[in-house]
Amino acid sequence: MRQTVVAVILFALALAGCSQSGKVSERTLANGLRVIVKEDHRSPVVVSELWYKVGSMDEPEGLTGMSHVLEHMMFKGTARLKPNEFSRIIAENGGRENAFTHYDYTGYYQMLEKSRLAVSFENEADRMRNLVLDPEEFGREIKVVMEERRLRTEDQPDSLLYEKFMNTAYRVHPYRNPIIGWMRDLEIMKASDLRAWYDRWYTPNNAILVVVGDVQPREVFTLAEKYYGPIKAREVKPVQAPAEPKQDGERRVRVAAPAEVPSLILGYHVPVLAPGKSAVEWEPYALDVLTGVLDGGDSARFKRELVRDARVAADADASYSAVGRAPGMLYIEGTPARGRDVKELESALRAQVKRLRDEPVSAEELARVKAQVAARNVFQRDSYYYQARLLGTLAVTGLDVRLLDQYVERVNAVTAEQVQAVARQYLTDANLTVGVLDPLPVSGRKPRIKQGGSDHGR
Amino acid sequence: MVARVLLAAVLAAWAALAQAGPKIQHWTLDNGARVYFVETHELPLVQVRAIFDAGSARDSGNQYGVAALTSMMLNEGAGKLNADAIAAGFENVGAEFGAAADRDWATVDLRSLSDRKLLDAALDIYATLLTRPTFPAQNLERERAGVMVSLQRDEQSPGAINEKTFMRELYGEHPYARHPLGDMASVKHITRDELASFHKRHYVGANTWFVIVGDLTGREARRIAQATVGQLSKGEVLGALPAPKPLEAAKVRAIPFPATQSHIRLGAVGMARGDPDYFPLYVGNYILGGGGLVSRLSEAVRERNGYAYSVYSYFWPMQAPGPFLVGLQTKNESRTPALKLVRSVVERFVAEGPTAEELEAAKKHLTGGFALKLDSNRKIADYLAVIAFYGLPLTYLDEFIGRIEAVTGEQIRDAFRRRVHPDKMLTVVVGGGR
Numbered sequence: 042m043r044q045t046v047v048a049v050i051l052f053a054l055a056l057a058g059c060s061q062s063g064k065v066s067e068r069t070l071a072n073g074l075r076v077i078v079k080e081d082h083r084s085p086v087v088v089s090e091l092w093y094k095v096g097s098m099d100e101p102e103g104l105t106g107m108s109h110v111l112e113h114m115m116f117k118g119t120a121r122l123k124p125n126e127f128s129r130i131i132a133e134n135g136g137r138e139n140a141f142t143h144y145d146y147t148g149y150y151q152m153l154e155k156s157r158l159a160v161s162f163e164n165e166a167d168r169m170r171n172l173v174l175d176p177e178e179f180g181r182e183i184k185v186v187m188e189e190r191r192l193r194t195e196d197q198p199d200s201l202l203y204e205k206f207m208n209t210a211y212r213v214h215p216y217r218n219p220i221i222g223w224m225r226d227l228e229i230m231k232a233s234d235l236r237a238w239y240d241r242w243y244t245p246n247n248a249i250l251v252v253v254g255d256v257q258p259r260e261v262f263t264l265a266e267k268y269y270g271p272i273k274a275r276e277v278k279p280v281q282a283p284a285e286p287k288q289d290g291e292r293r294v295r296v297a298a299p300a301e302v303p304s305l306i307l308g309y310h311v312p313v314l315a316p317g318k319s320a321v322e323w324e325p326y327a328l329d330v331l332t333g334v335l336d337g338g339d340s341a342r343f344k345r346e347l348v349r350d351a352r353v354a355a356d357a358d359a360s361y362s363a364v365g366r367a368p369g370m371l372y373i374e375g376t377p378a379r380g381r382d383v384k385e386l387e388s389a390l391r392a393q394v395k396r397l398r399d400e401p402v403s404a405e406e407l408a409r410v411k412a413q414v415a416a417r418n419v420f421q422r423d424s425y426y427y428q429a430r431l432l433g434t435l436a437v438t439g440l441d442v443r444l445l446d447q448y449v450e451r452v453n454a455v456t457a458e459q460v461q462a463v464a465r466q467y468l469t470d471a472n473l474t475v476g477v478l479d480p481l482p483v484s485g486r487k488p489r490i491k492q493g494g495s496d497h498g499r
Numbered sequence: 500m501v502a503r504v505l506l507a508a509v510l511a512a513w514a515a516l517a518q519a520g521p522k523i524q525h526w527t528l529d530n531g532a533r534v535y536f537v538e539t540h541e542l543p544l545v546q547v548r549a550i551f552d553a554g555s556a557r558d559s560g561n562q563y564g565v566a567a568l569t570s571m572m573l574n575e576g577a578g579k580l581n582a583d584a585i586a587a588g589f590e591n592v593g594a595e596f597g598a599a600a601d602r603d604w605a606t607v608d609l610r611s612l613s614d615r616k617l618l619d620a621a622l623d624i625y626a627t628l629l630t631r632p633t634f635p636a637q638n639l640e641r642e643r644a645g646v647m648v649s650l651q652r653d654e655q656s657p658g659a660i661n662e663k664t665f666m667r668e669l670y671g672e673h674p675y676a677r678h679p680l681g682d683m684a685s686v687k688h689i690t691r692d693e694l695a696s697f698h699k700r701h702y703v704g705a706n707t708w709f710v711i712v713g714d715l716t717g718r719e720a721r722r723i724a725q726a727t728v729g730q731l732s733k734g735e736v737l738g739a740l741p742a743p744k745p746l747e748a749a750k751v752r753a754i755p756f757p758a759t760q761s762h763i764r765l766g767a768v769g770m771a772r773g774d775p776d777y778f779p780l781y782v783g784n785y786i787l788g789g790g791g792l793v794s795r796l797s798e799a800v801r802e803r804n805g806y807a808y809s810v811y812s813y814f815w816p817m818q819a820p821g822p823f824l825v826g827l828q829t830k831n832e833s834r835t836p837a838l839k840l841v842r843s844v845v846e847r848f849v850a851e852g853p854t855a856e857e858l859e860a861a862k863k864h865l866t867g868g869f870a871l872k873l874d875s876n877r878k879i880a881d882y883l884a885v886i887a888f889y890g891l892p893l894t895y896l897d898e899f900i901g902r903i904e905a906v907t908g909e910q911i912r913d914a915f916r917r918r919v920h921p922d923k924m925l926t927v928v929v930g931g932g933r
Contacts (some may be wrong), residue, residue, distance in 0.1 A: 055532070083541045083875075084875075085870050128791070128793050132860065133860050134864075135863065135867020135868030135869070137868065180805075183805075184806075185807070186808075188807050191827050195759045299655065302648060302651050302652045304656065340586035344586070348645075352644075375654075376648060378648070381646070405763050408591070409587070418594070420610060422541060423544065423877055483757060
C-alpha cells in the first residue's frame, strides 16, 4: 500500500515539476548592473526589485545597523524628490512598495500594474545616485528606527533571546550583530556615516535588478538601459568579513526578561550553497531534507512525537536556509508544554538530534519531505513578490539563478545516508549553542535588559 | 486641456473595462451550501476554503473558546483516522491543510497540486474531517493546554494586551468583546461534548460557503463541492448577531506594563460589511491612516516627528459593525505628545474631510492598483471568501473601480462626521511607567 502511494506521488510530482515555470532572461548593462527578468503572464502586473550587495554583515563594529538606517533614508529625498515623495509617486500609480534589510543584502521593491514599470525604474535609478541624506531628516528618521528596535526587539522576549543567542553562537563573524543594530550604535550614528556607506556601496556594479511579471524581457532591458544605463560604475571594495572559527565546545546563554512563557533555541553551525559548486555539492540539500524530517508539517517528527505523543513541547520548529553569503545555522526553537520545563524540552530536542545521527531516516519520511518540496515549488509560483524575492536572494548570494528550477531535482537526489552523514558531521554537541529565556515576572517590574535583533522592512 | 481631460476619461473607462474581476461561477447545493468557483489554469494547483458561520461570536453562554477549539480539533481525529494519519495523508501528497476561527467565521483550507490522484487523496481526508470529526478527549486535553500557553504568551505582549483590552472595553456585552481563544477560566471547562455539539449545529450546509480556485473544470468543481461540503447535513440558518452599542462618552484605560514603549489604540464601533457608507469611509480612511507611509497619520506622527515606526487606522467591517481604530507604539516618554498629535489629526480630518489633492491621489492609488488585488489564486480566494460569506454581489469586484471613482470629498466628510466621533472614543494605553 505505502509503496504504491509513494510511487504514485513521485510520478505525479515529476509531472508537476515539468509544468513550465516562467522563462528567466538575463543581461548585464555596461555599467555592471545585472538585470534578471522572469516572465509570468498570469496577471497584468509587475514587481521590480533592486538588490544591493551590502547588508549588516558588512558593517564595522560600533556602527551596526547602518545598512538598515540607510534603507530608511532612501525614502527621504533626492536632488529631484522631496522626502517621502518617492512613496507618494508609487502610491499614486496604484503601487505598493517597501524595502528590506538582511544580514546579506539590502533591497527595494515596487509592485505595479505592468504599464507603470518605468515609474519604478526612473525613481529607483534616481535614488541610486542622487540621495540627499539631509542631517535634519536623519535626526527624525533615526528616532523612527529606534522605535522600530523597541517594538521588534527591546519589548519582545523571544527577539531578545535570539539576539543574545546570535551574539553567542558567533564570536567573530558579523552575524553576531543584529541587523537593526545595537541601540548604542544607533545613538551615536551620524548622517555623514550614512553618506560614506551610501557612496561606498550604492553603485550599479554592486546591484541586481530583478523584474517578475507580465513583461517582455527585451522591453525591460531597453527600459533598464534608459534609466539605469547612464549611472557610472564605481569601484567597490568588498569587506572581507572574518570567518567564524570552528566551534569547539557547547555554548550556553540565558536571557532574563519580563515574560510569561519560557523558550529555548538550539543552533548548529552549518554550510550553505557555495557559488560555483552547485553541480557537486549535496550537503545543503541534505540539511534541508533533515529540517523537513524534523519539522516539515504536522506529520513530521517534532509535531508527531514531541507535541502530540510525548507532550513535552507546546510547539517546536526547525529552520535552515541553504542560501547565504556566509555559513549559517540550523535552528531549533521550542516552547515547553504546560506543566513541562525547558530542561525536559531541551533533552527531548537533543534526543531527536541524536536519533538523526544514530539511525537513517525512513524511506517514508524521505518521500514525504520530497513531495512537500516539490509541491511547495509550485505553490510559491502563485506569488509574484515571492518569486522575485527567491531570484534576488540567489543572485545576490552569487548563486546560479537556474537553481530555482533545479532545486526540486537536487532535493530528490538526497539519500537517507546523506541525511545521517550531515547530522553526524554538523549536529554535534561541540558545534551547539543553546539559548534559554528565563521569564521574569511581568507584573510589578520595571525594564531591564538591552539587546535585540531581527530582519525588517521600512 | 479639454483634450487631456477627455483622454483621461477614455482611459479610465478603458481601464475599468479591462479590469473586471475574475469570472465567478456560483451555485447552491441541496443542503444549502453556497459554492463560488474561479477557474484558473496557469498553475497546476487547487485551493479550496470552506467557511462556516462558526466563529467565536457564536460561542454561547460563558463557553468562550468553544468555536476555536472545535476548529483546532478537526484534524485531531475523523472517521477512522487519528491525528497522525490525517497529517500524513495530507503531507504525503504535498497538500497543505489549515483551519482557523476568528470572531466572524471558521475557515478550513486546503491547497493541493491539481494532479487528480494527489488532489483526490487530499480531498478525501478533507471531507472526512469536515463531516465526521471525532474530537478525541485525550487530544482535547493537549490542545487545551496549548491554548493556555498561547493565552499566557499574550500576557507578555503589550500589543496583545492592548488589543484584547480594546475589544473588551469597546464591545462590553457583545460577543465581539471576547477574544476568539477565550480566556484561562473559560477554556478550563470546555468538554468534548460541547465541541461535538457545536460542530453538529454550526458545520452544516445552511451555514456553509465554499470557495474553489484553481486548475479545474466547472464539472470537476461541482463534483468536488458535492463530495466535500455537499456531505454535510442541512441544518439551520443562524440568527443575526446583535448590534453593538456605541460608546456614549469617551473612555480611557491605562494598563501598566514593563516595556520601553507604550502601545496605544483608540477607536469606536465602526461599520458592518455592506454598509452604505462603505466606500466613502474606505477611501477616507486610506487618506487618514490606511495608506501606509503616505497617510496623514504617518506623515504627522512618523515622518515629521519620529514618534513611531508604525501608525495606522482602519475600519474592520464584520457581520455586525466591527471597530474603527487608530494604533501606534511609541517610547514611554513620547506617549503624551504622540497621543495628543494623533487625536488632533483625527479630529481635523473628521471636521474638514480630505483635500481635493488627497482625494485624487487616493483614487489613483485604489484604482491604479486594482490588478494587484487579484494577481494570485490565493488573493482571489481571499476575495471570494469575503464576497461569499458577507453576501456581497458577485459583481463586487467588477464594480469596485467605479464605486471608488464615484466617491466625493463631501461624501467622505459627511460619512466621517456621522460615523466617527472623536469625543466618544475609547483609548487604551499599555506601557511602562513614566
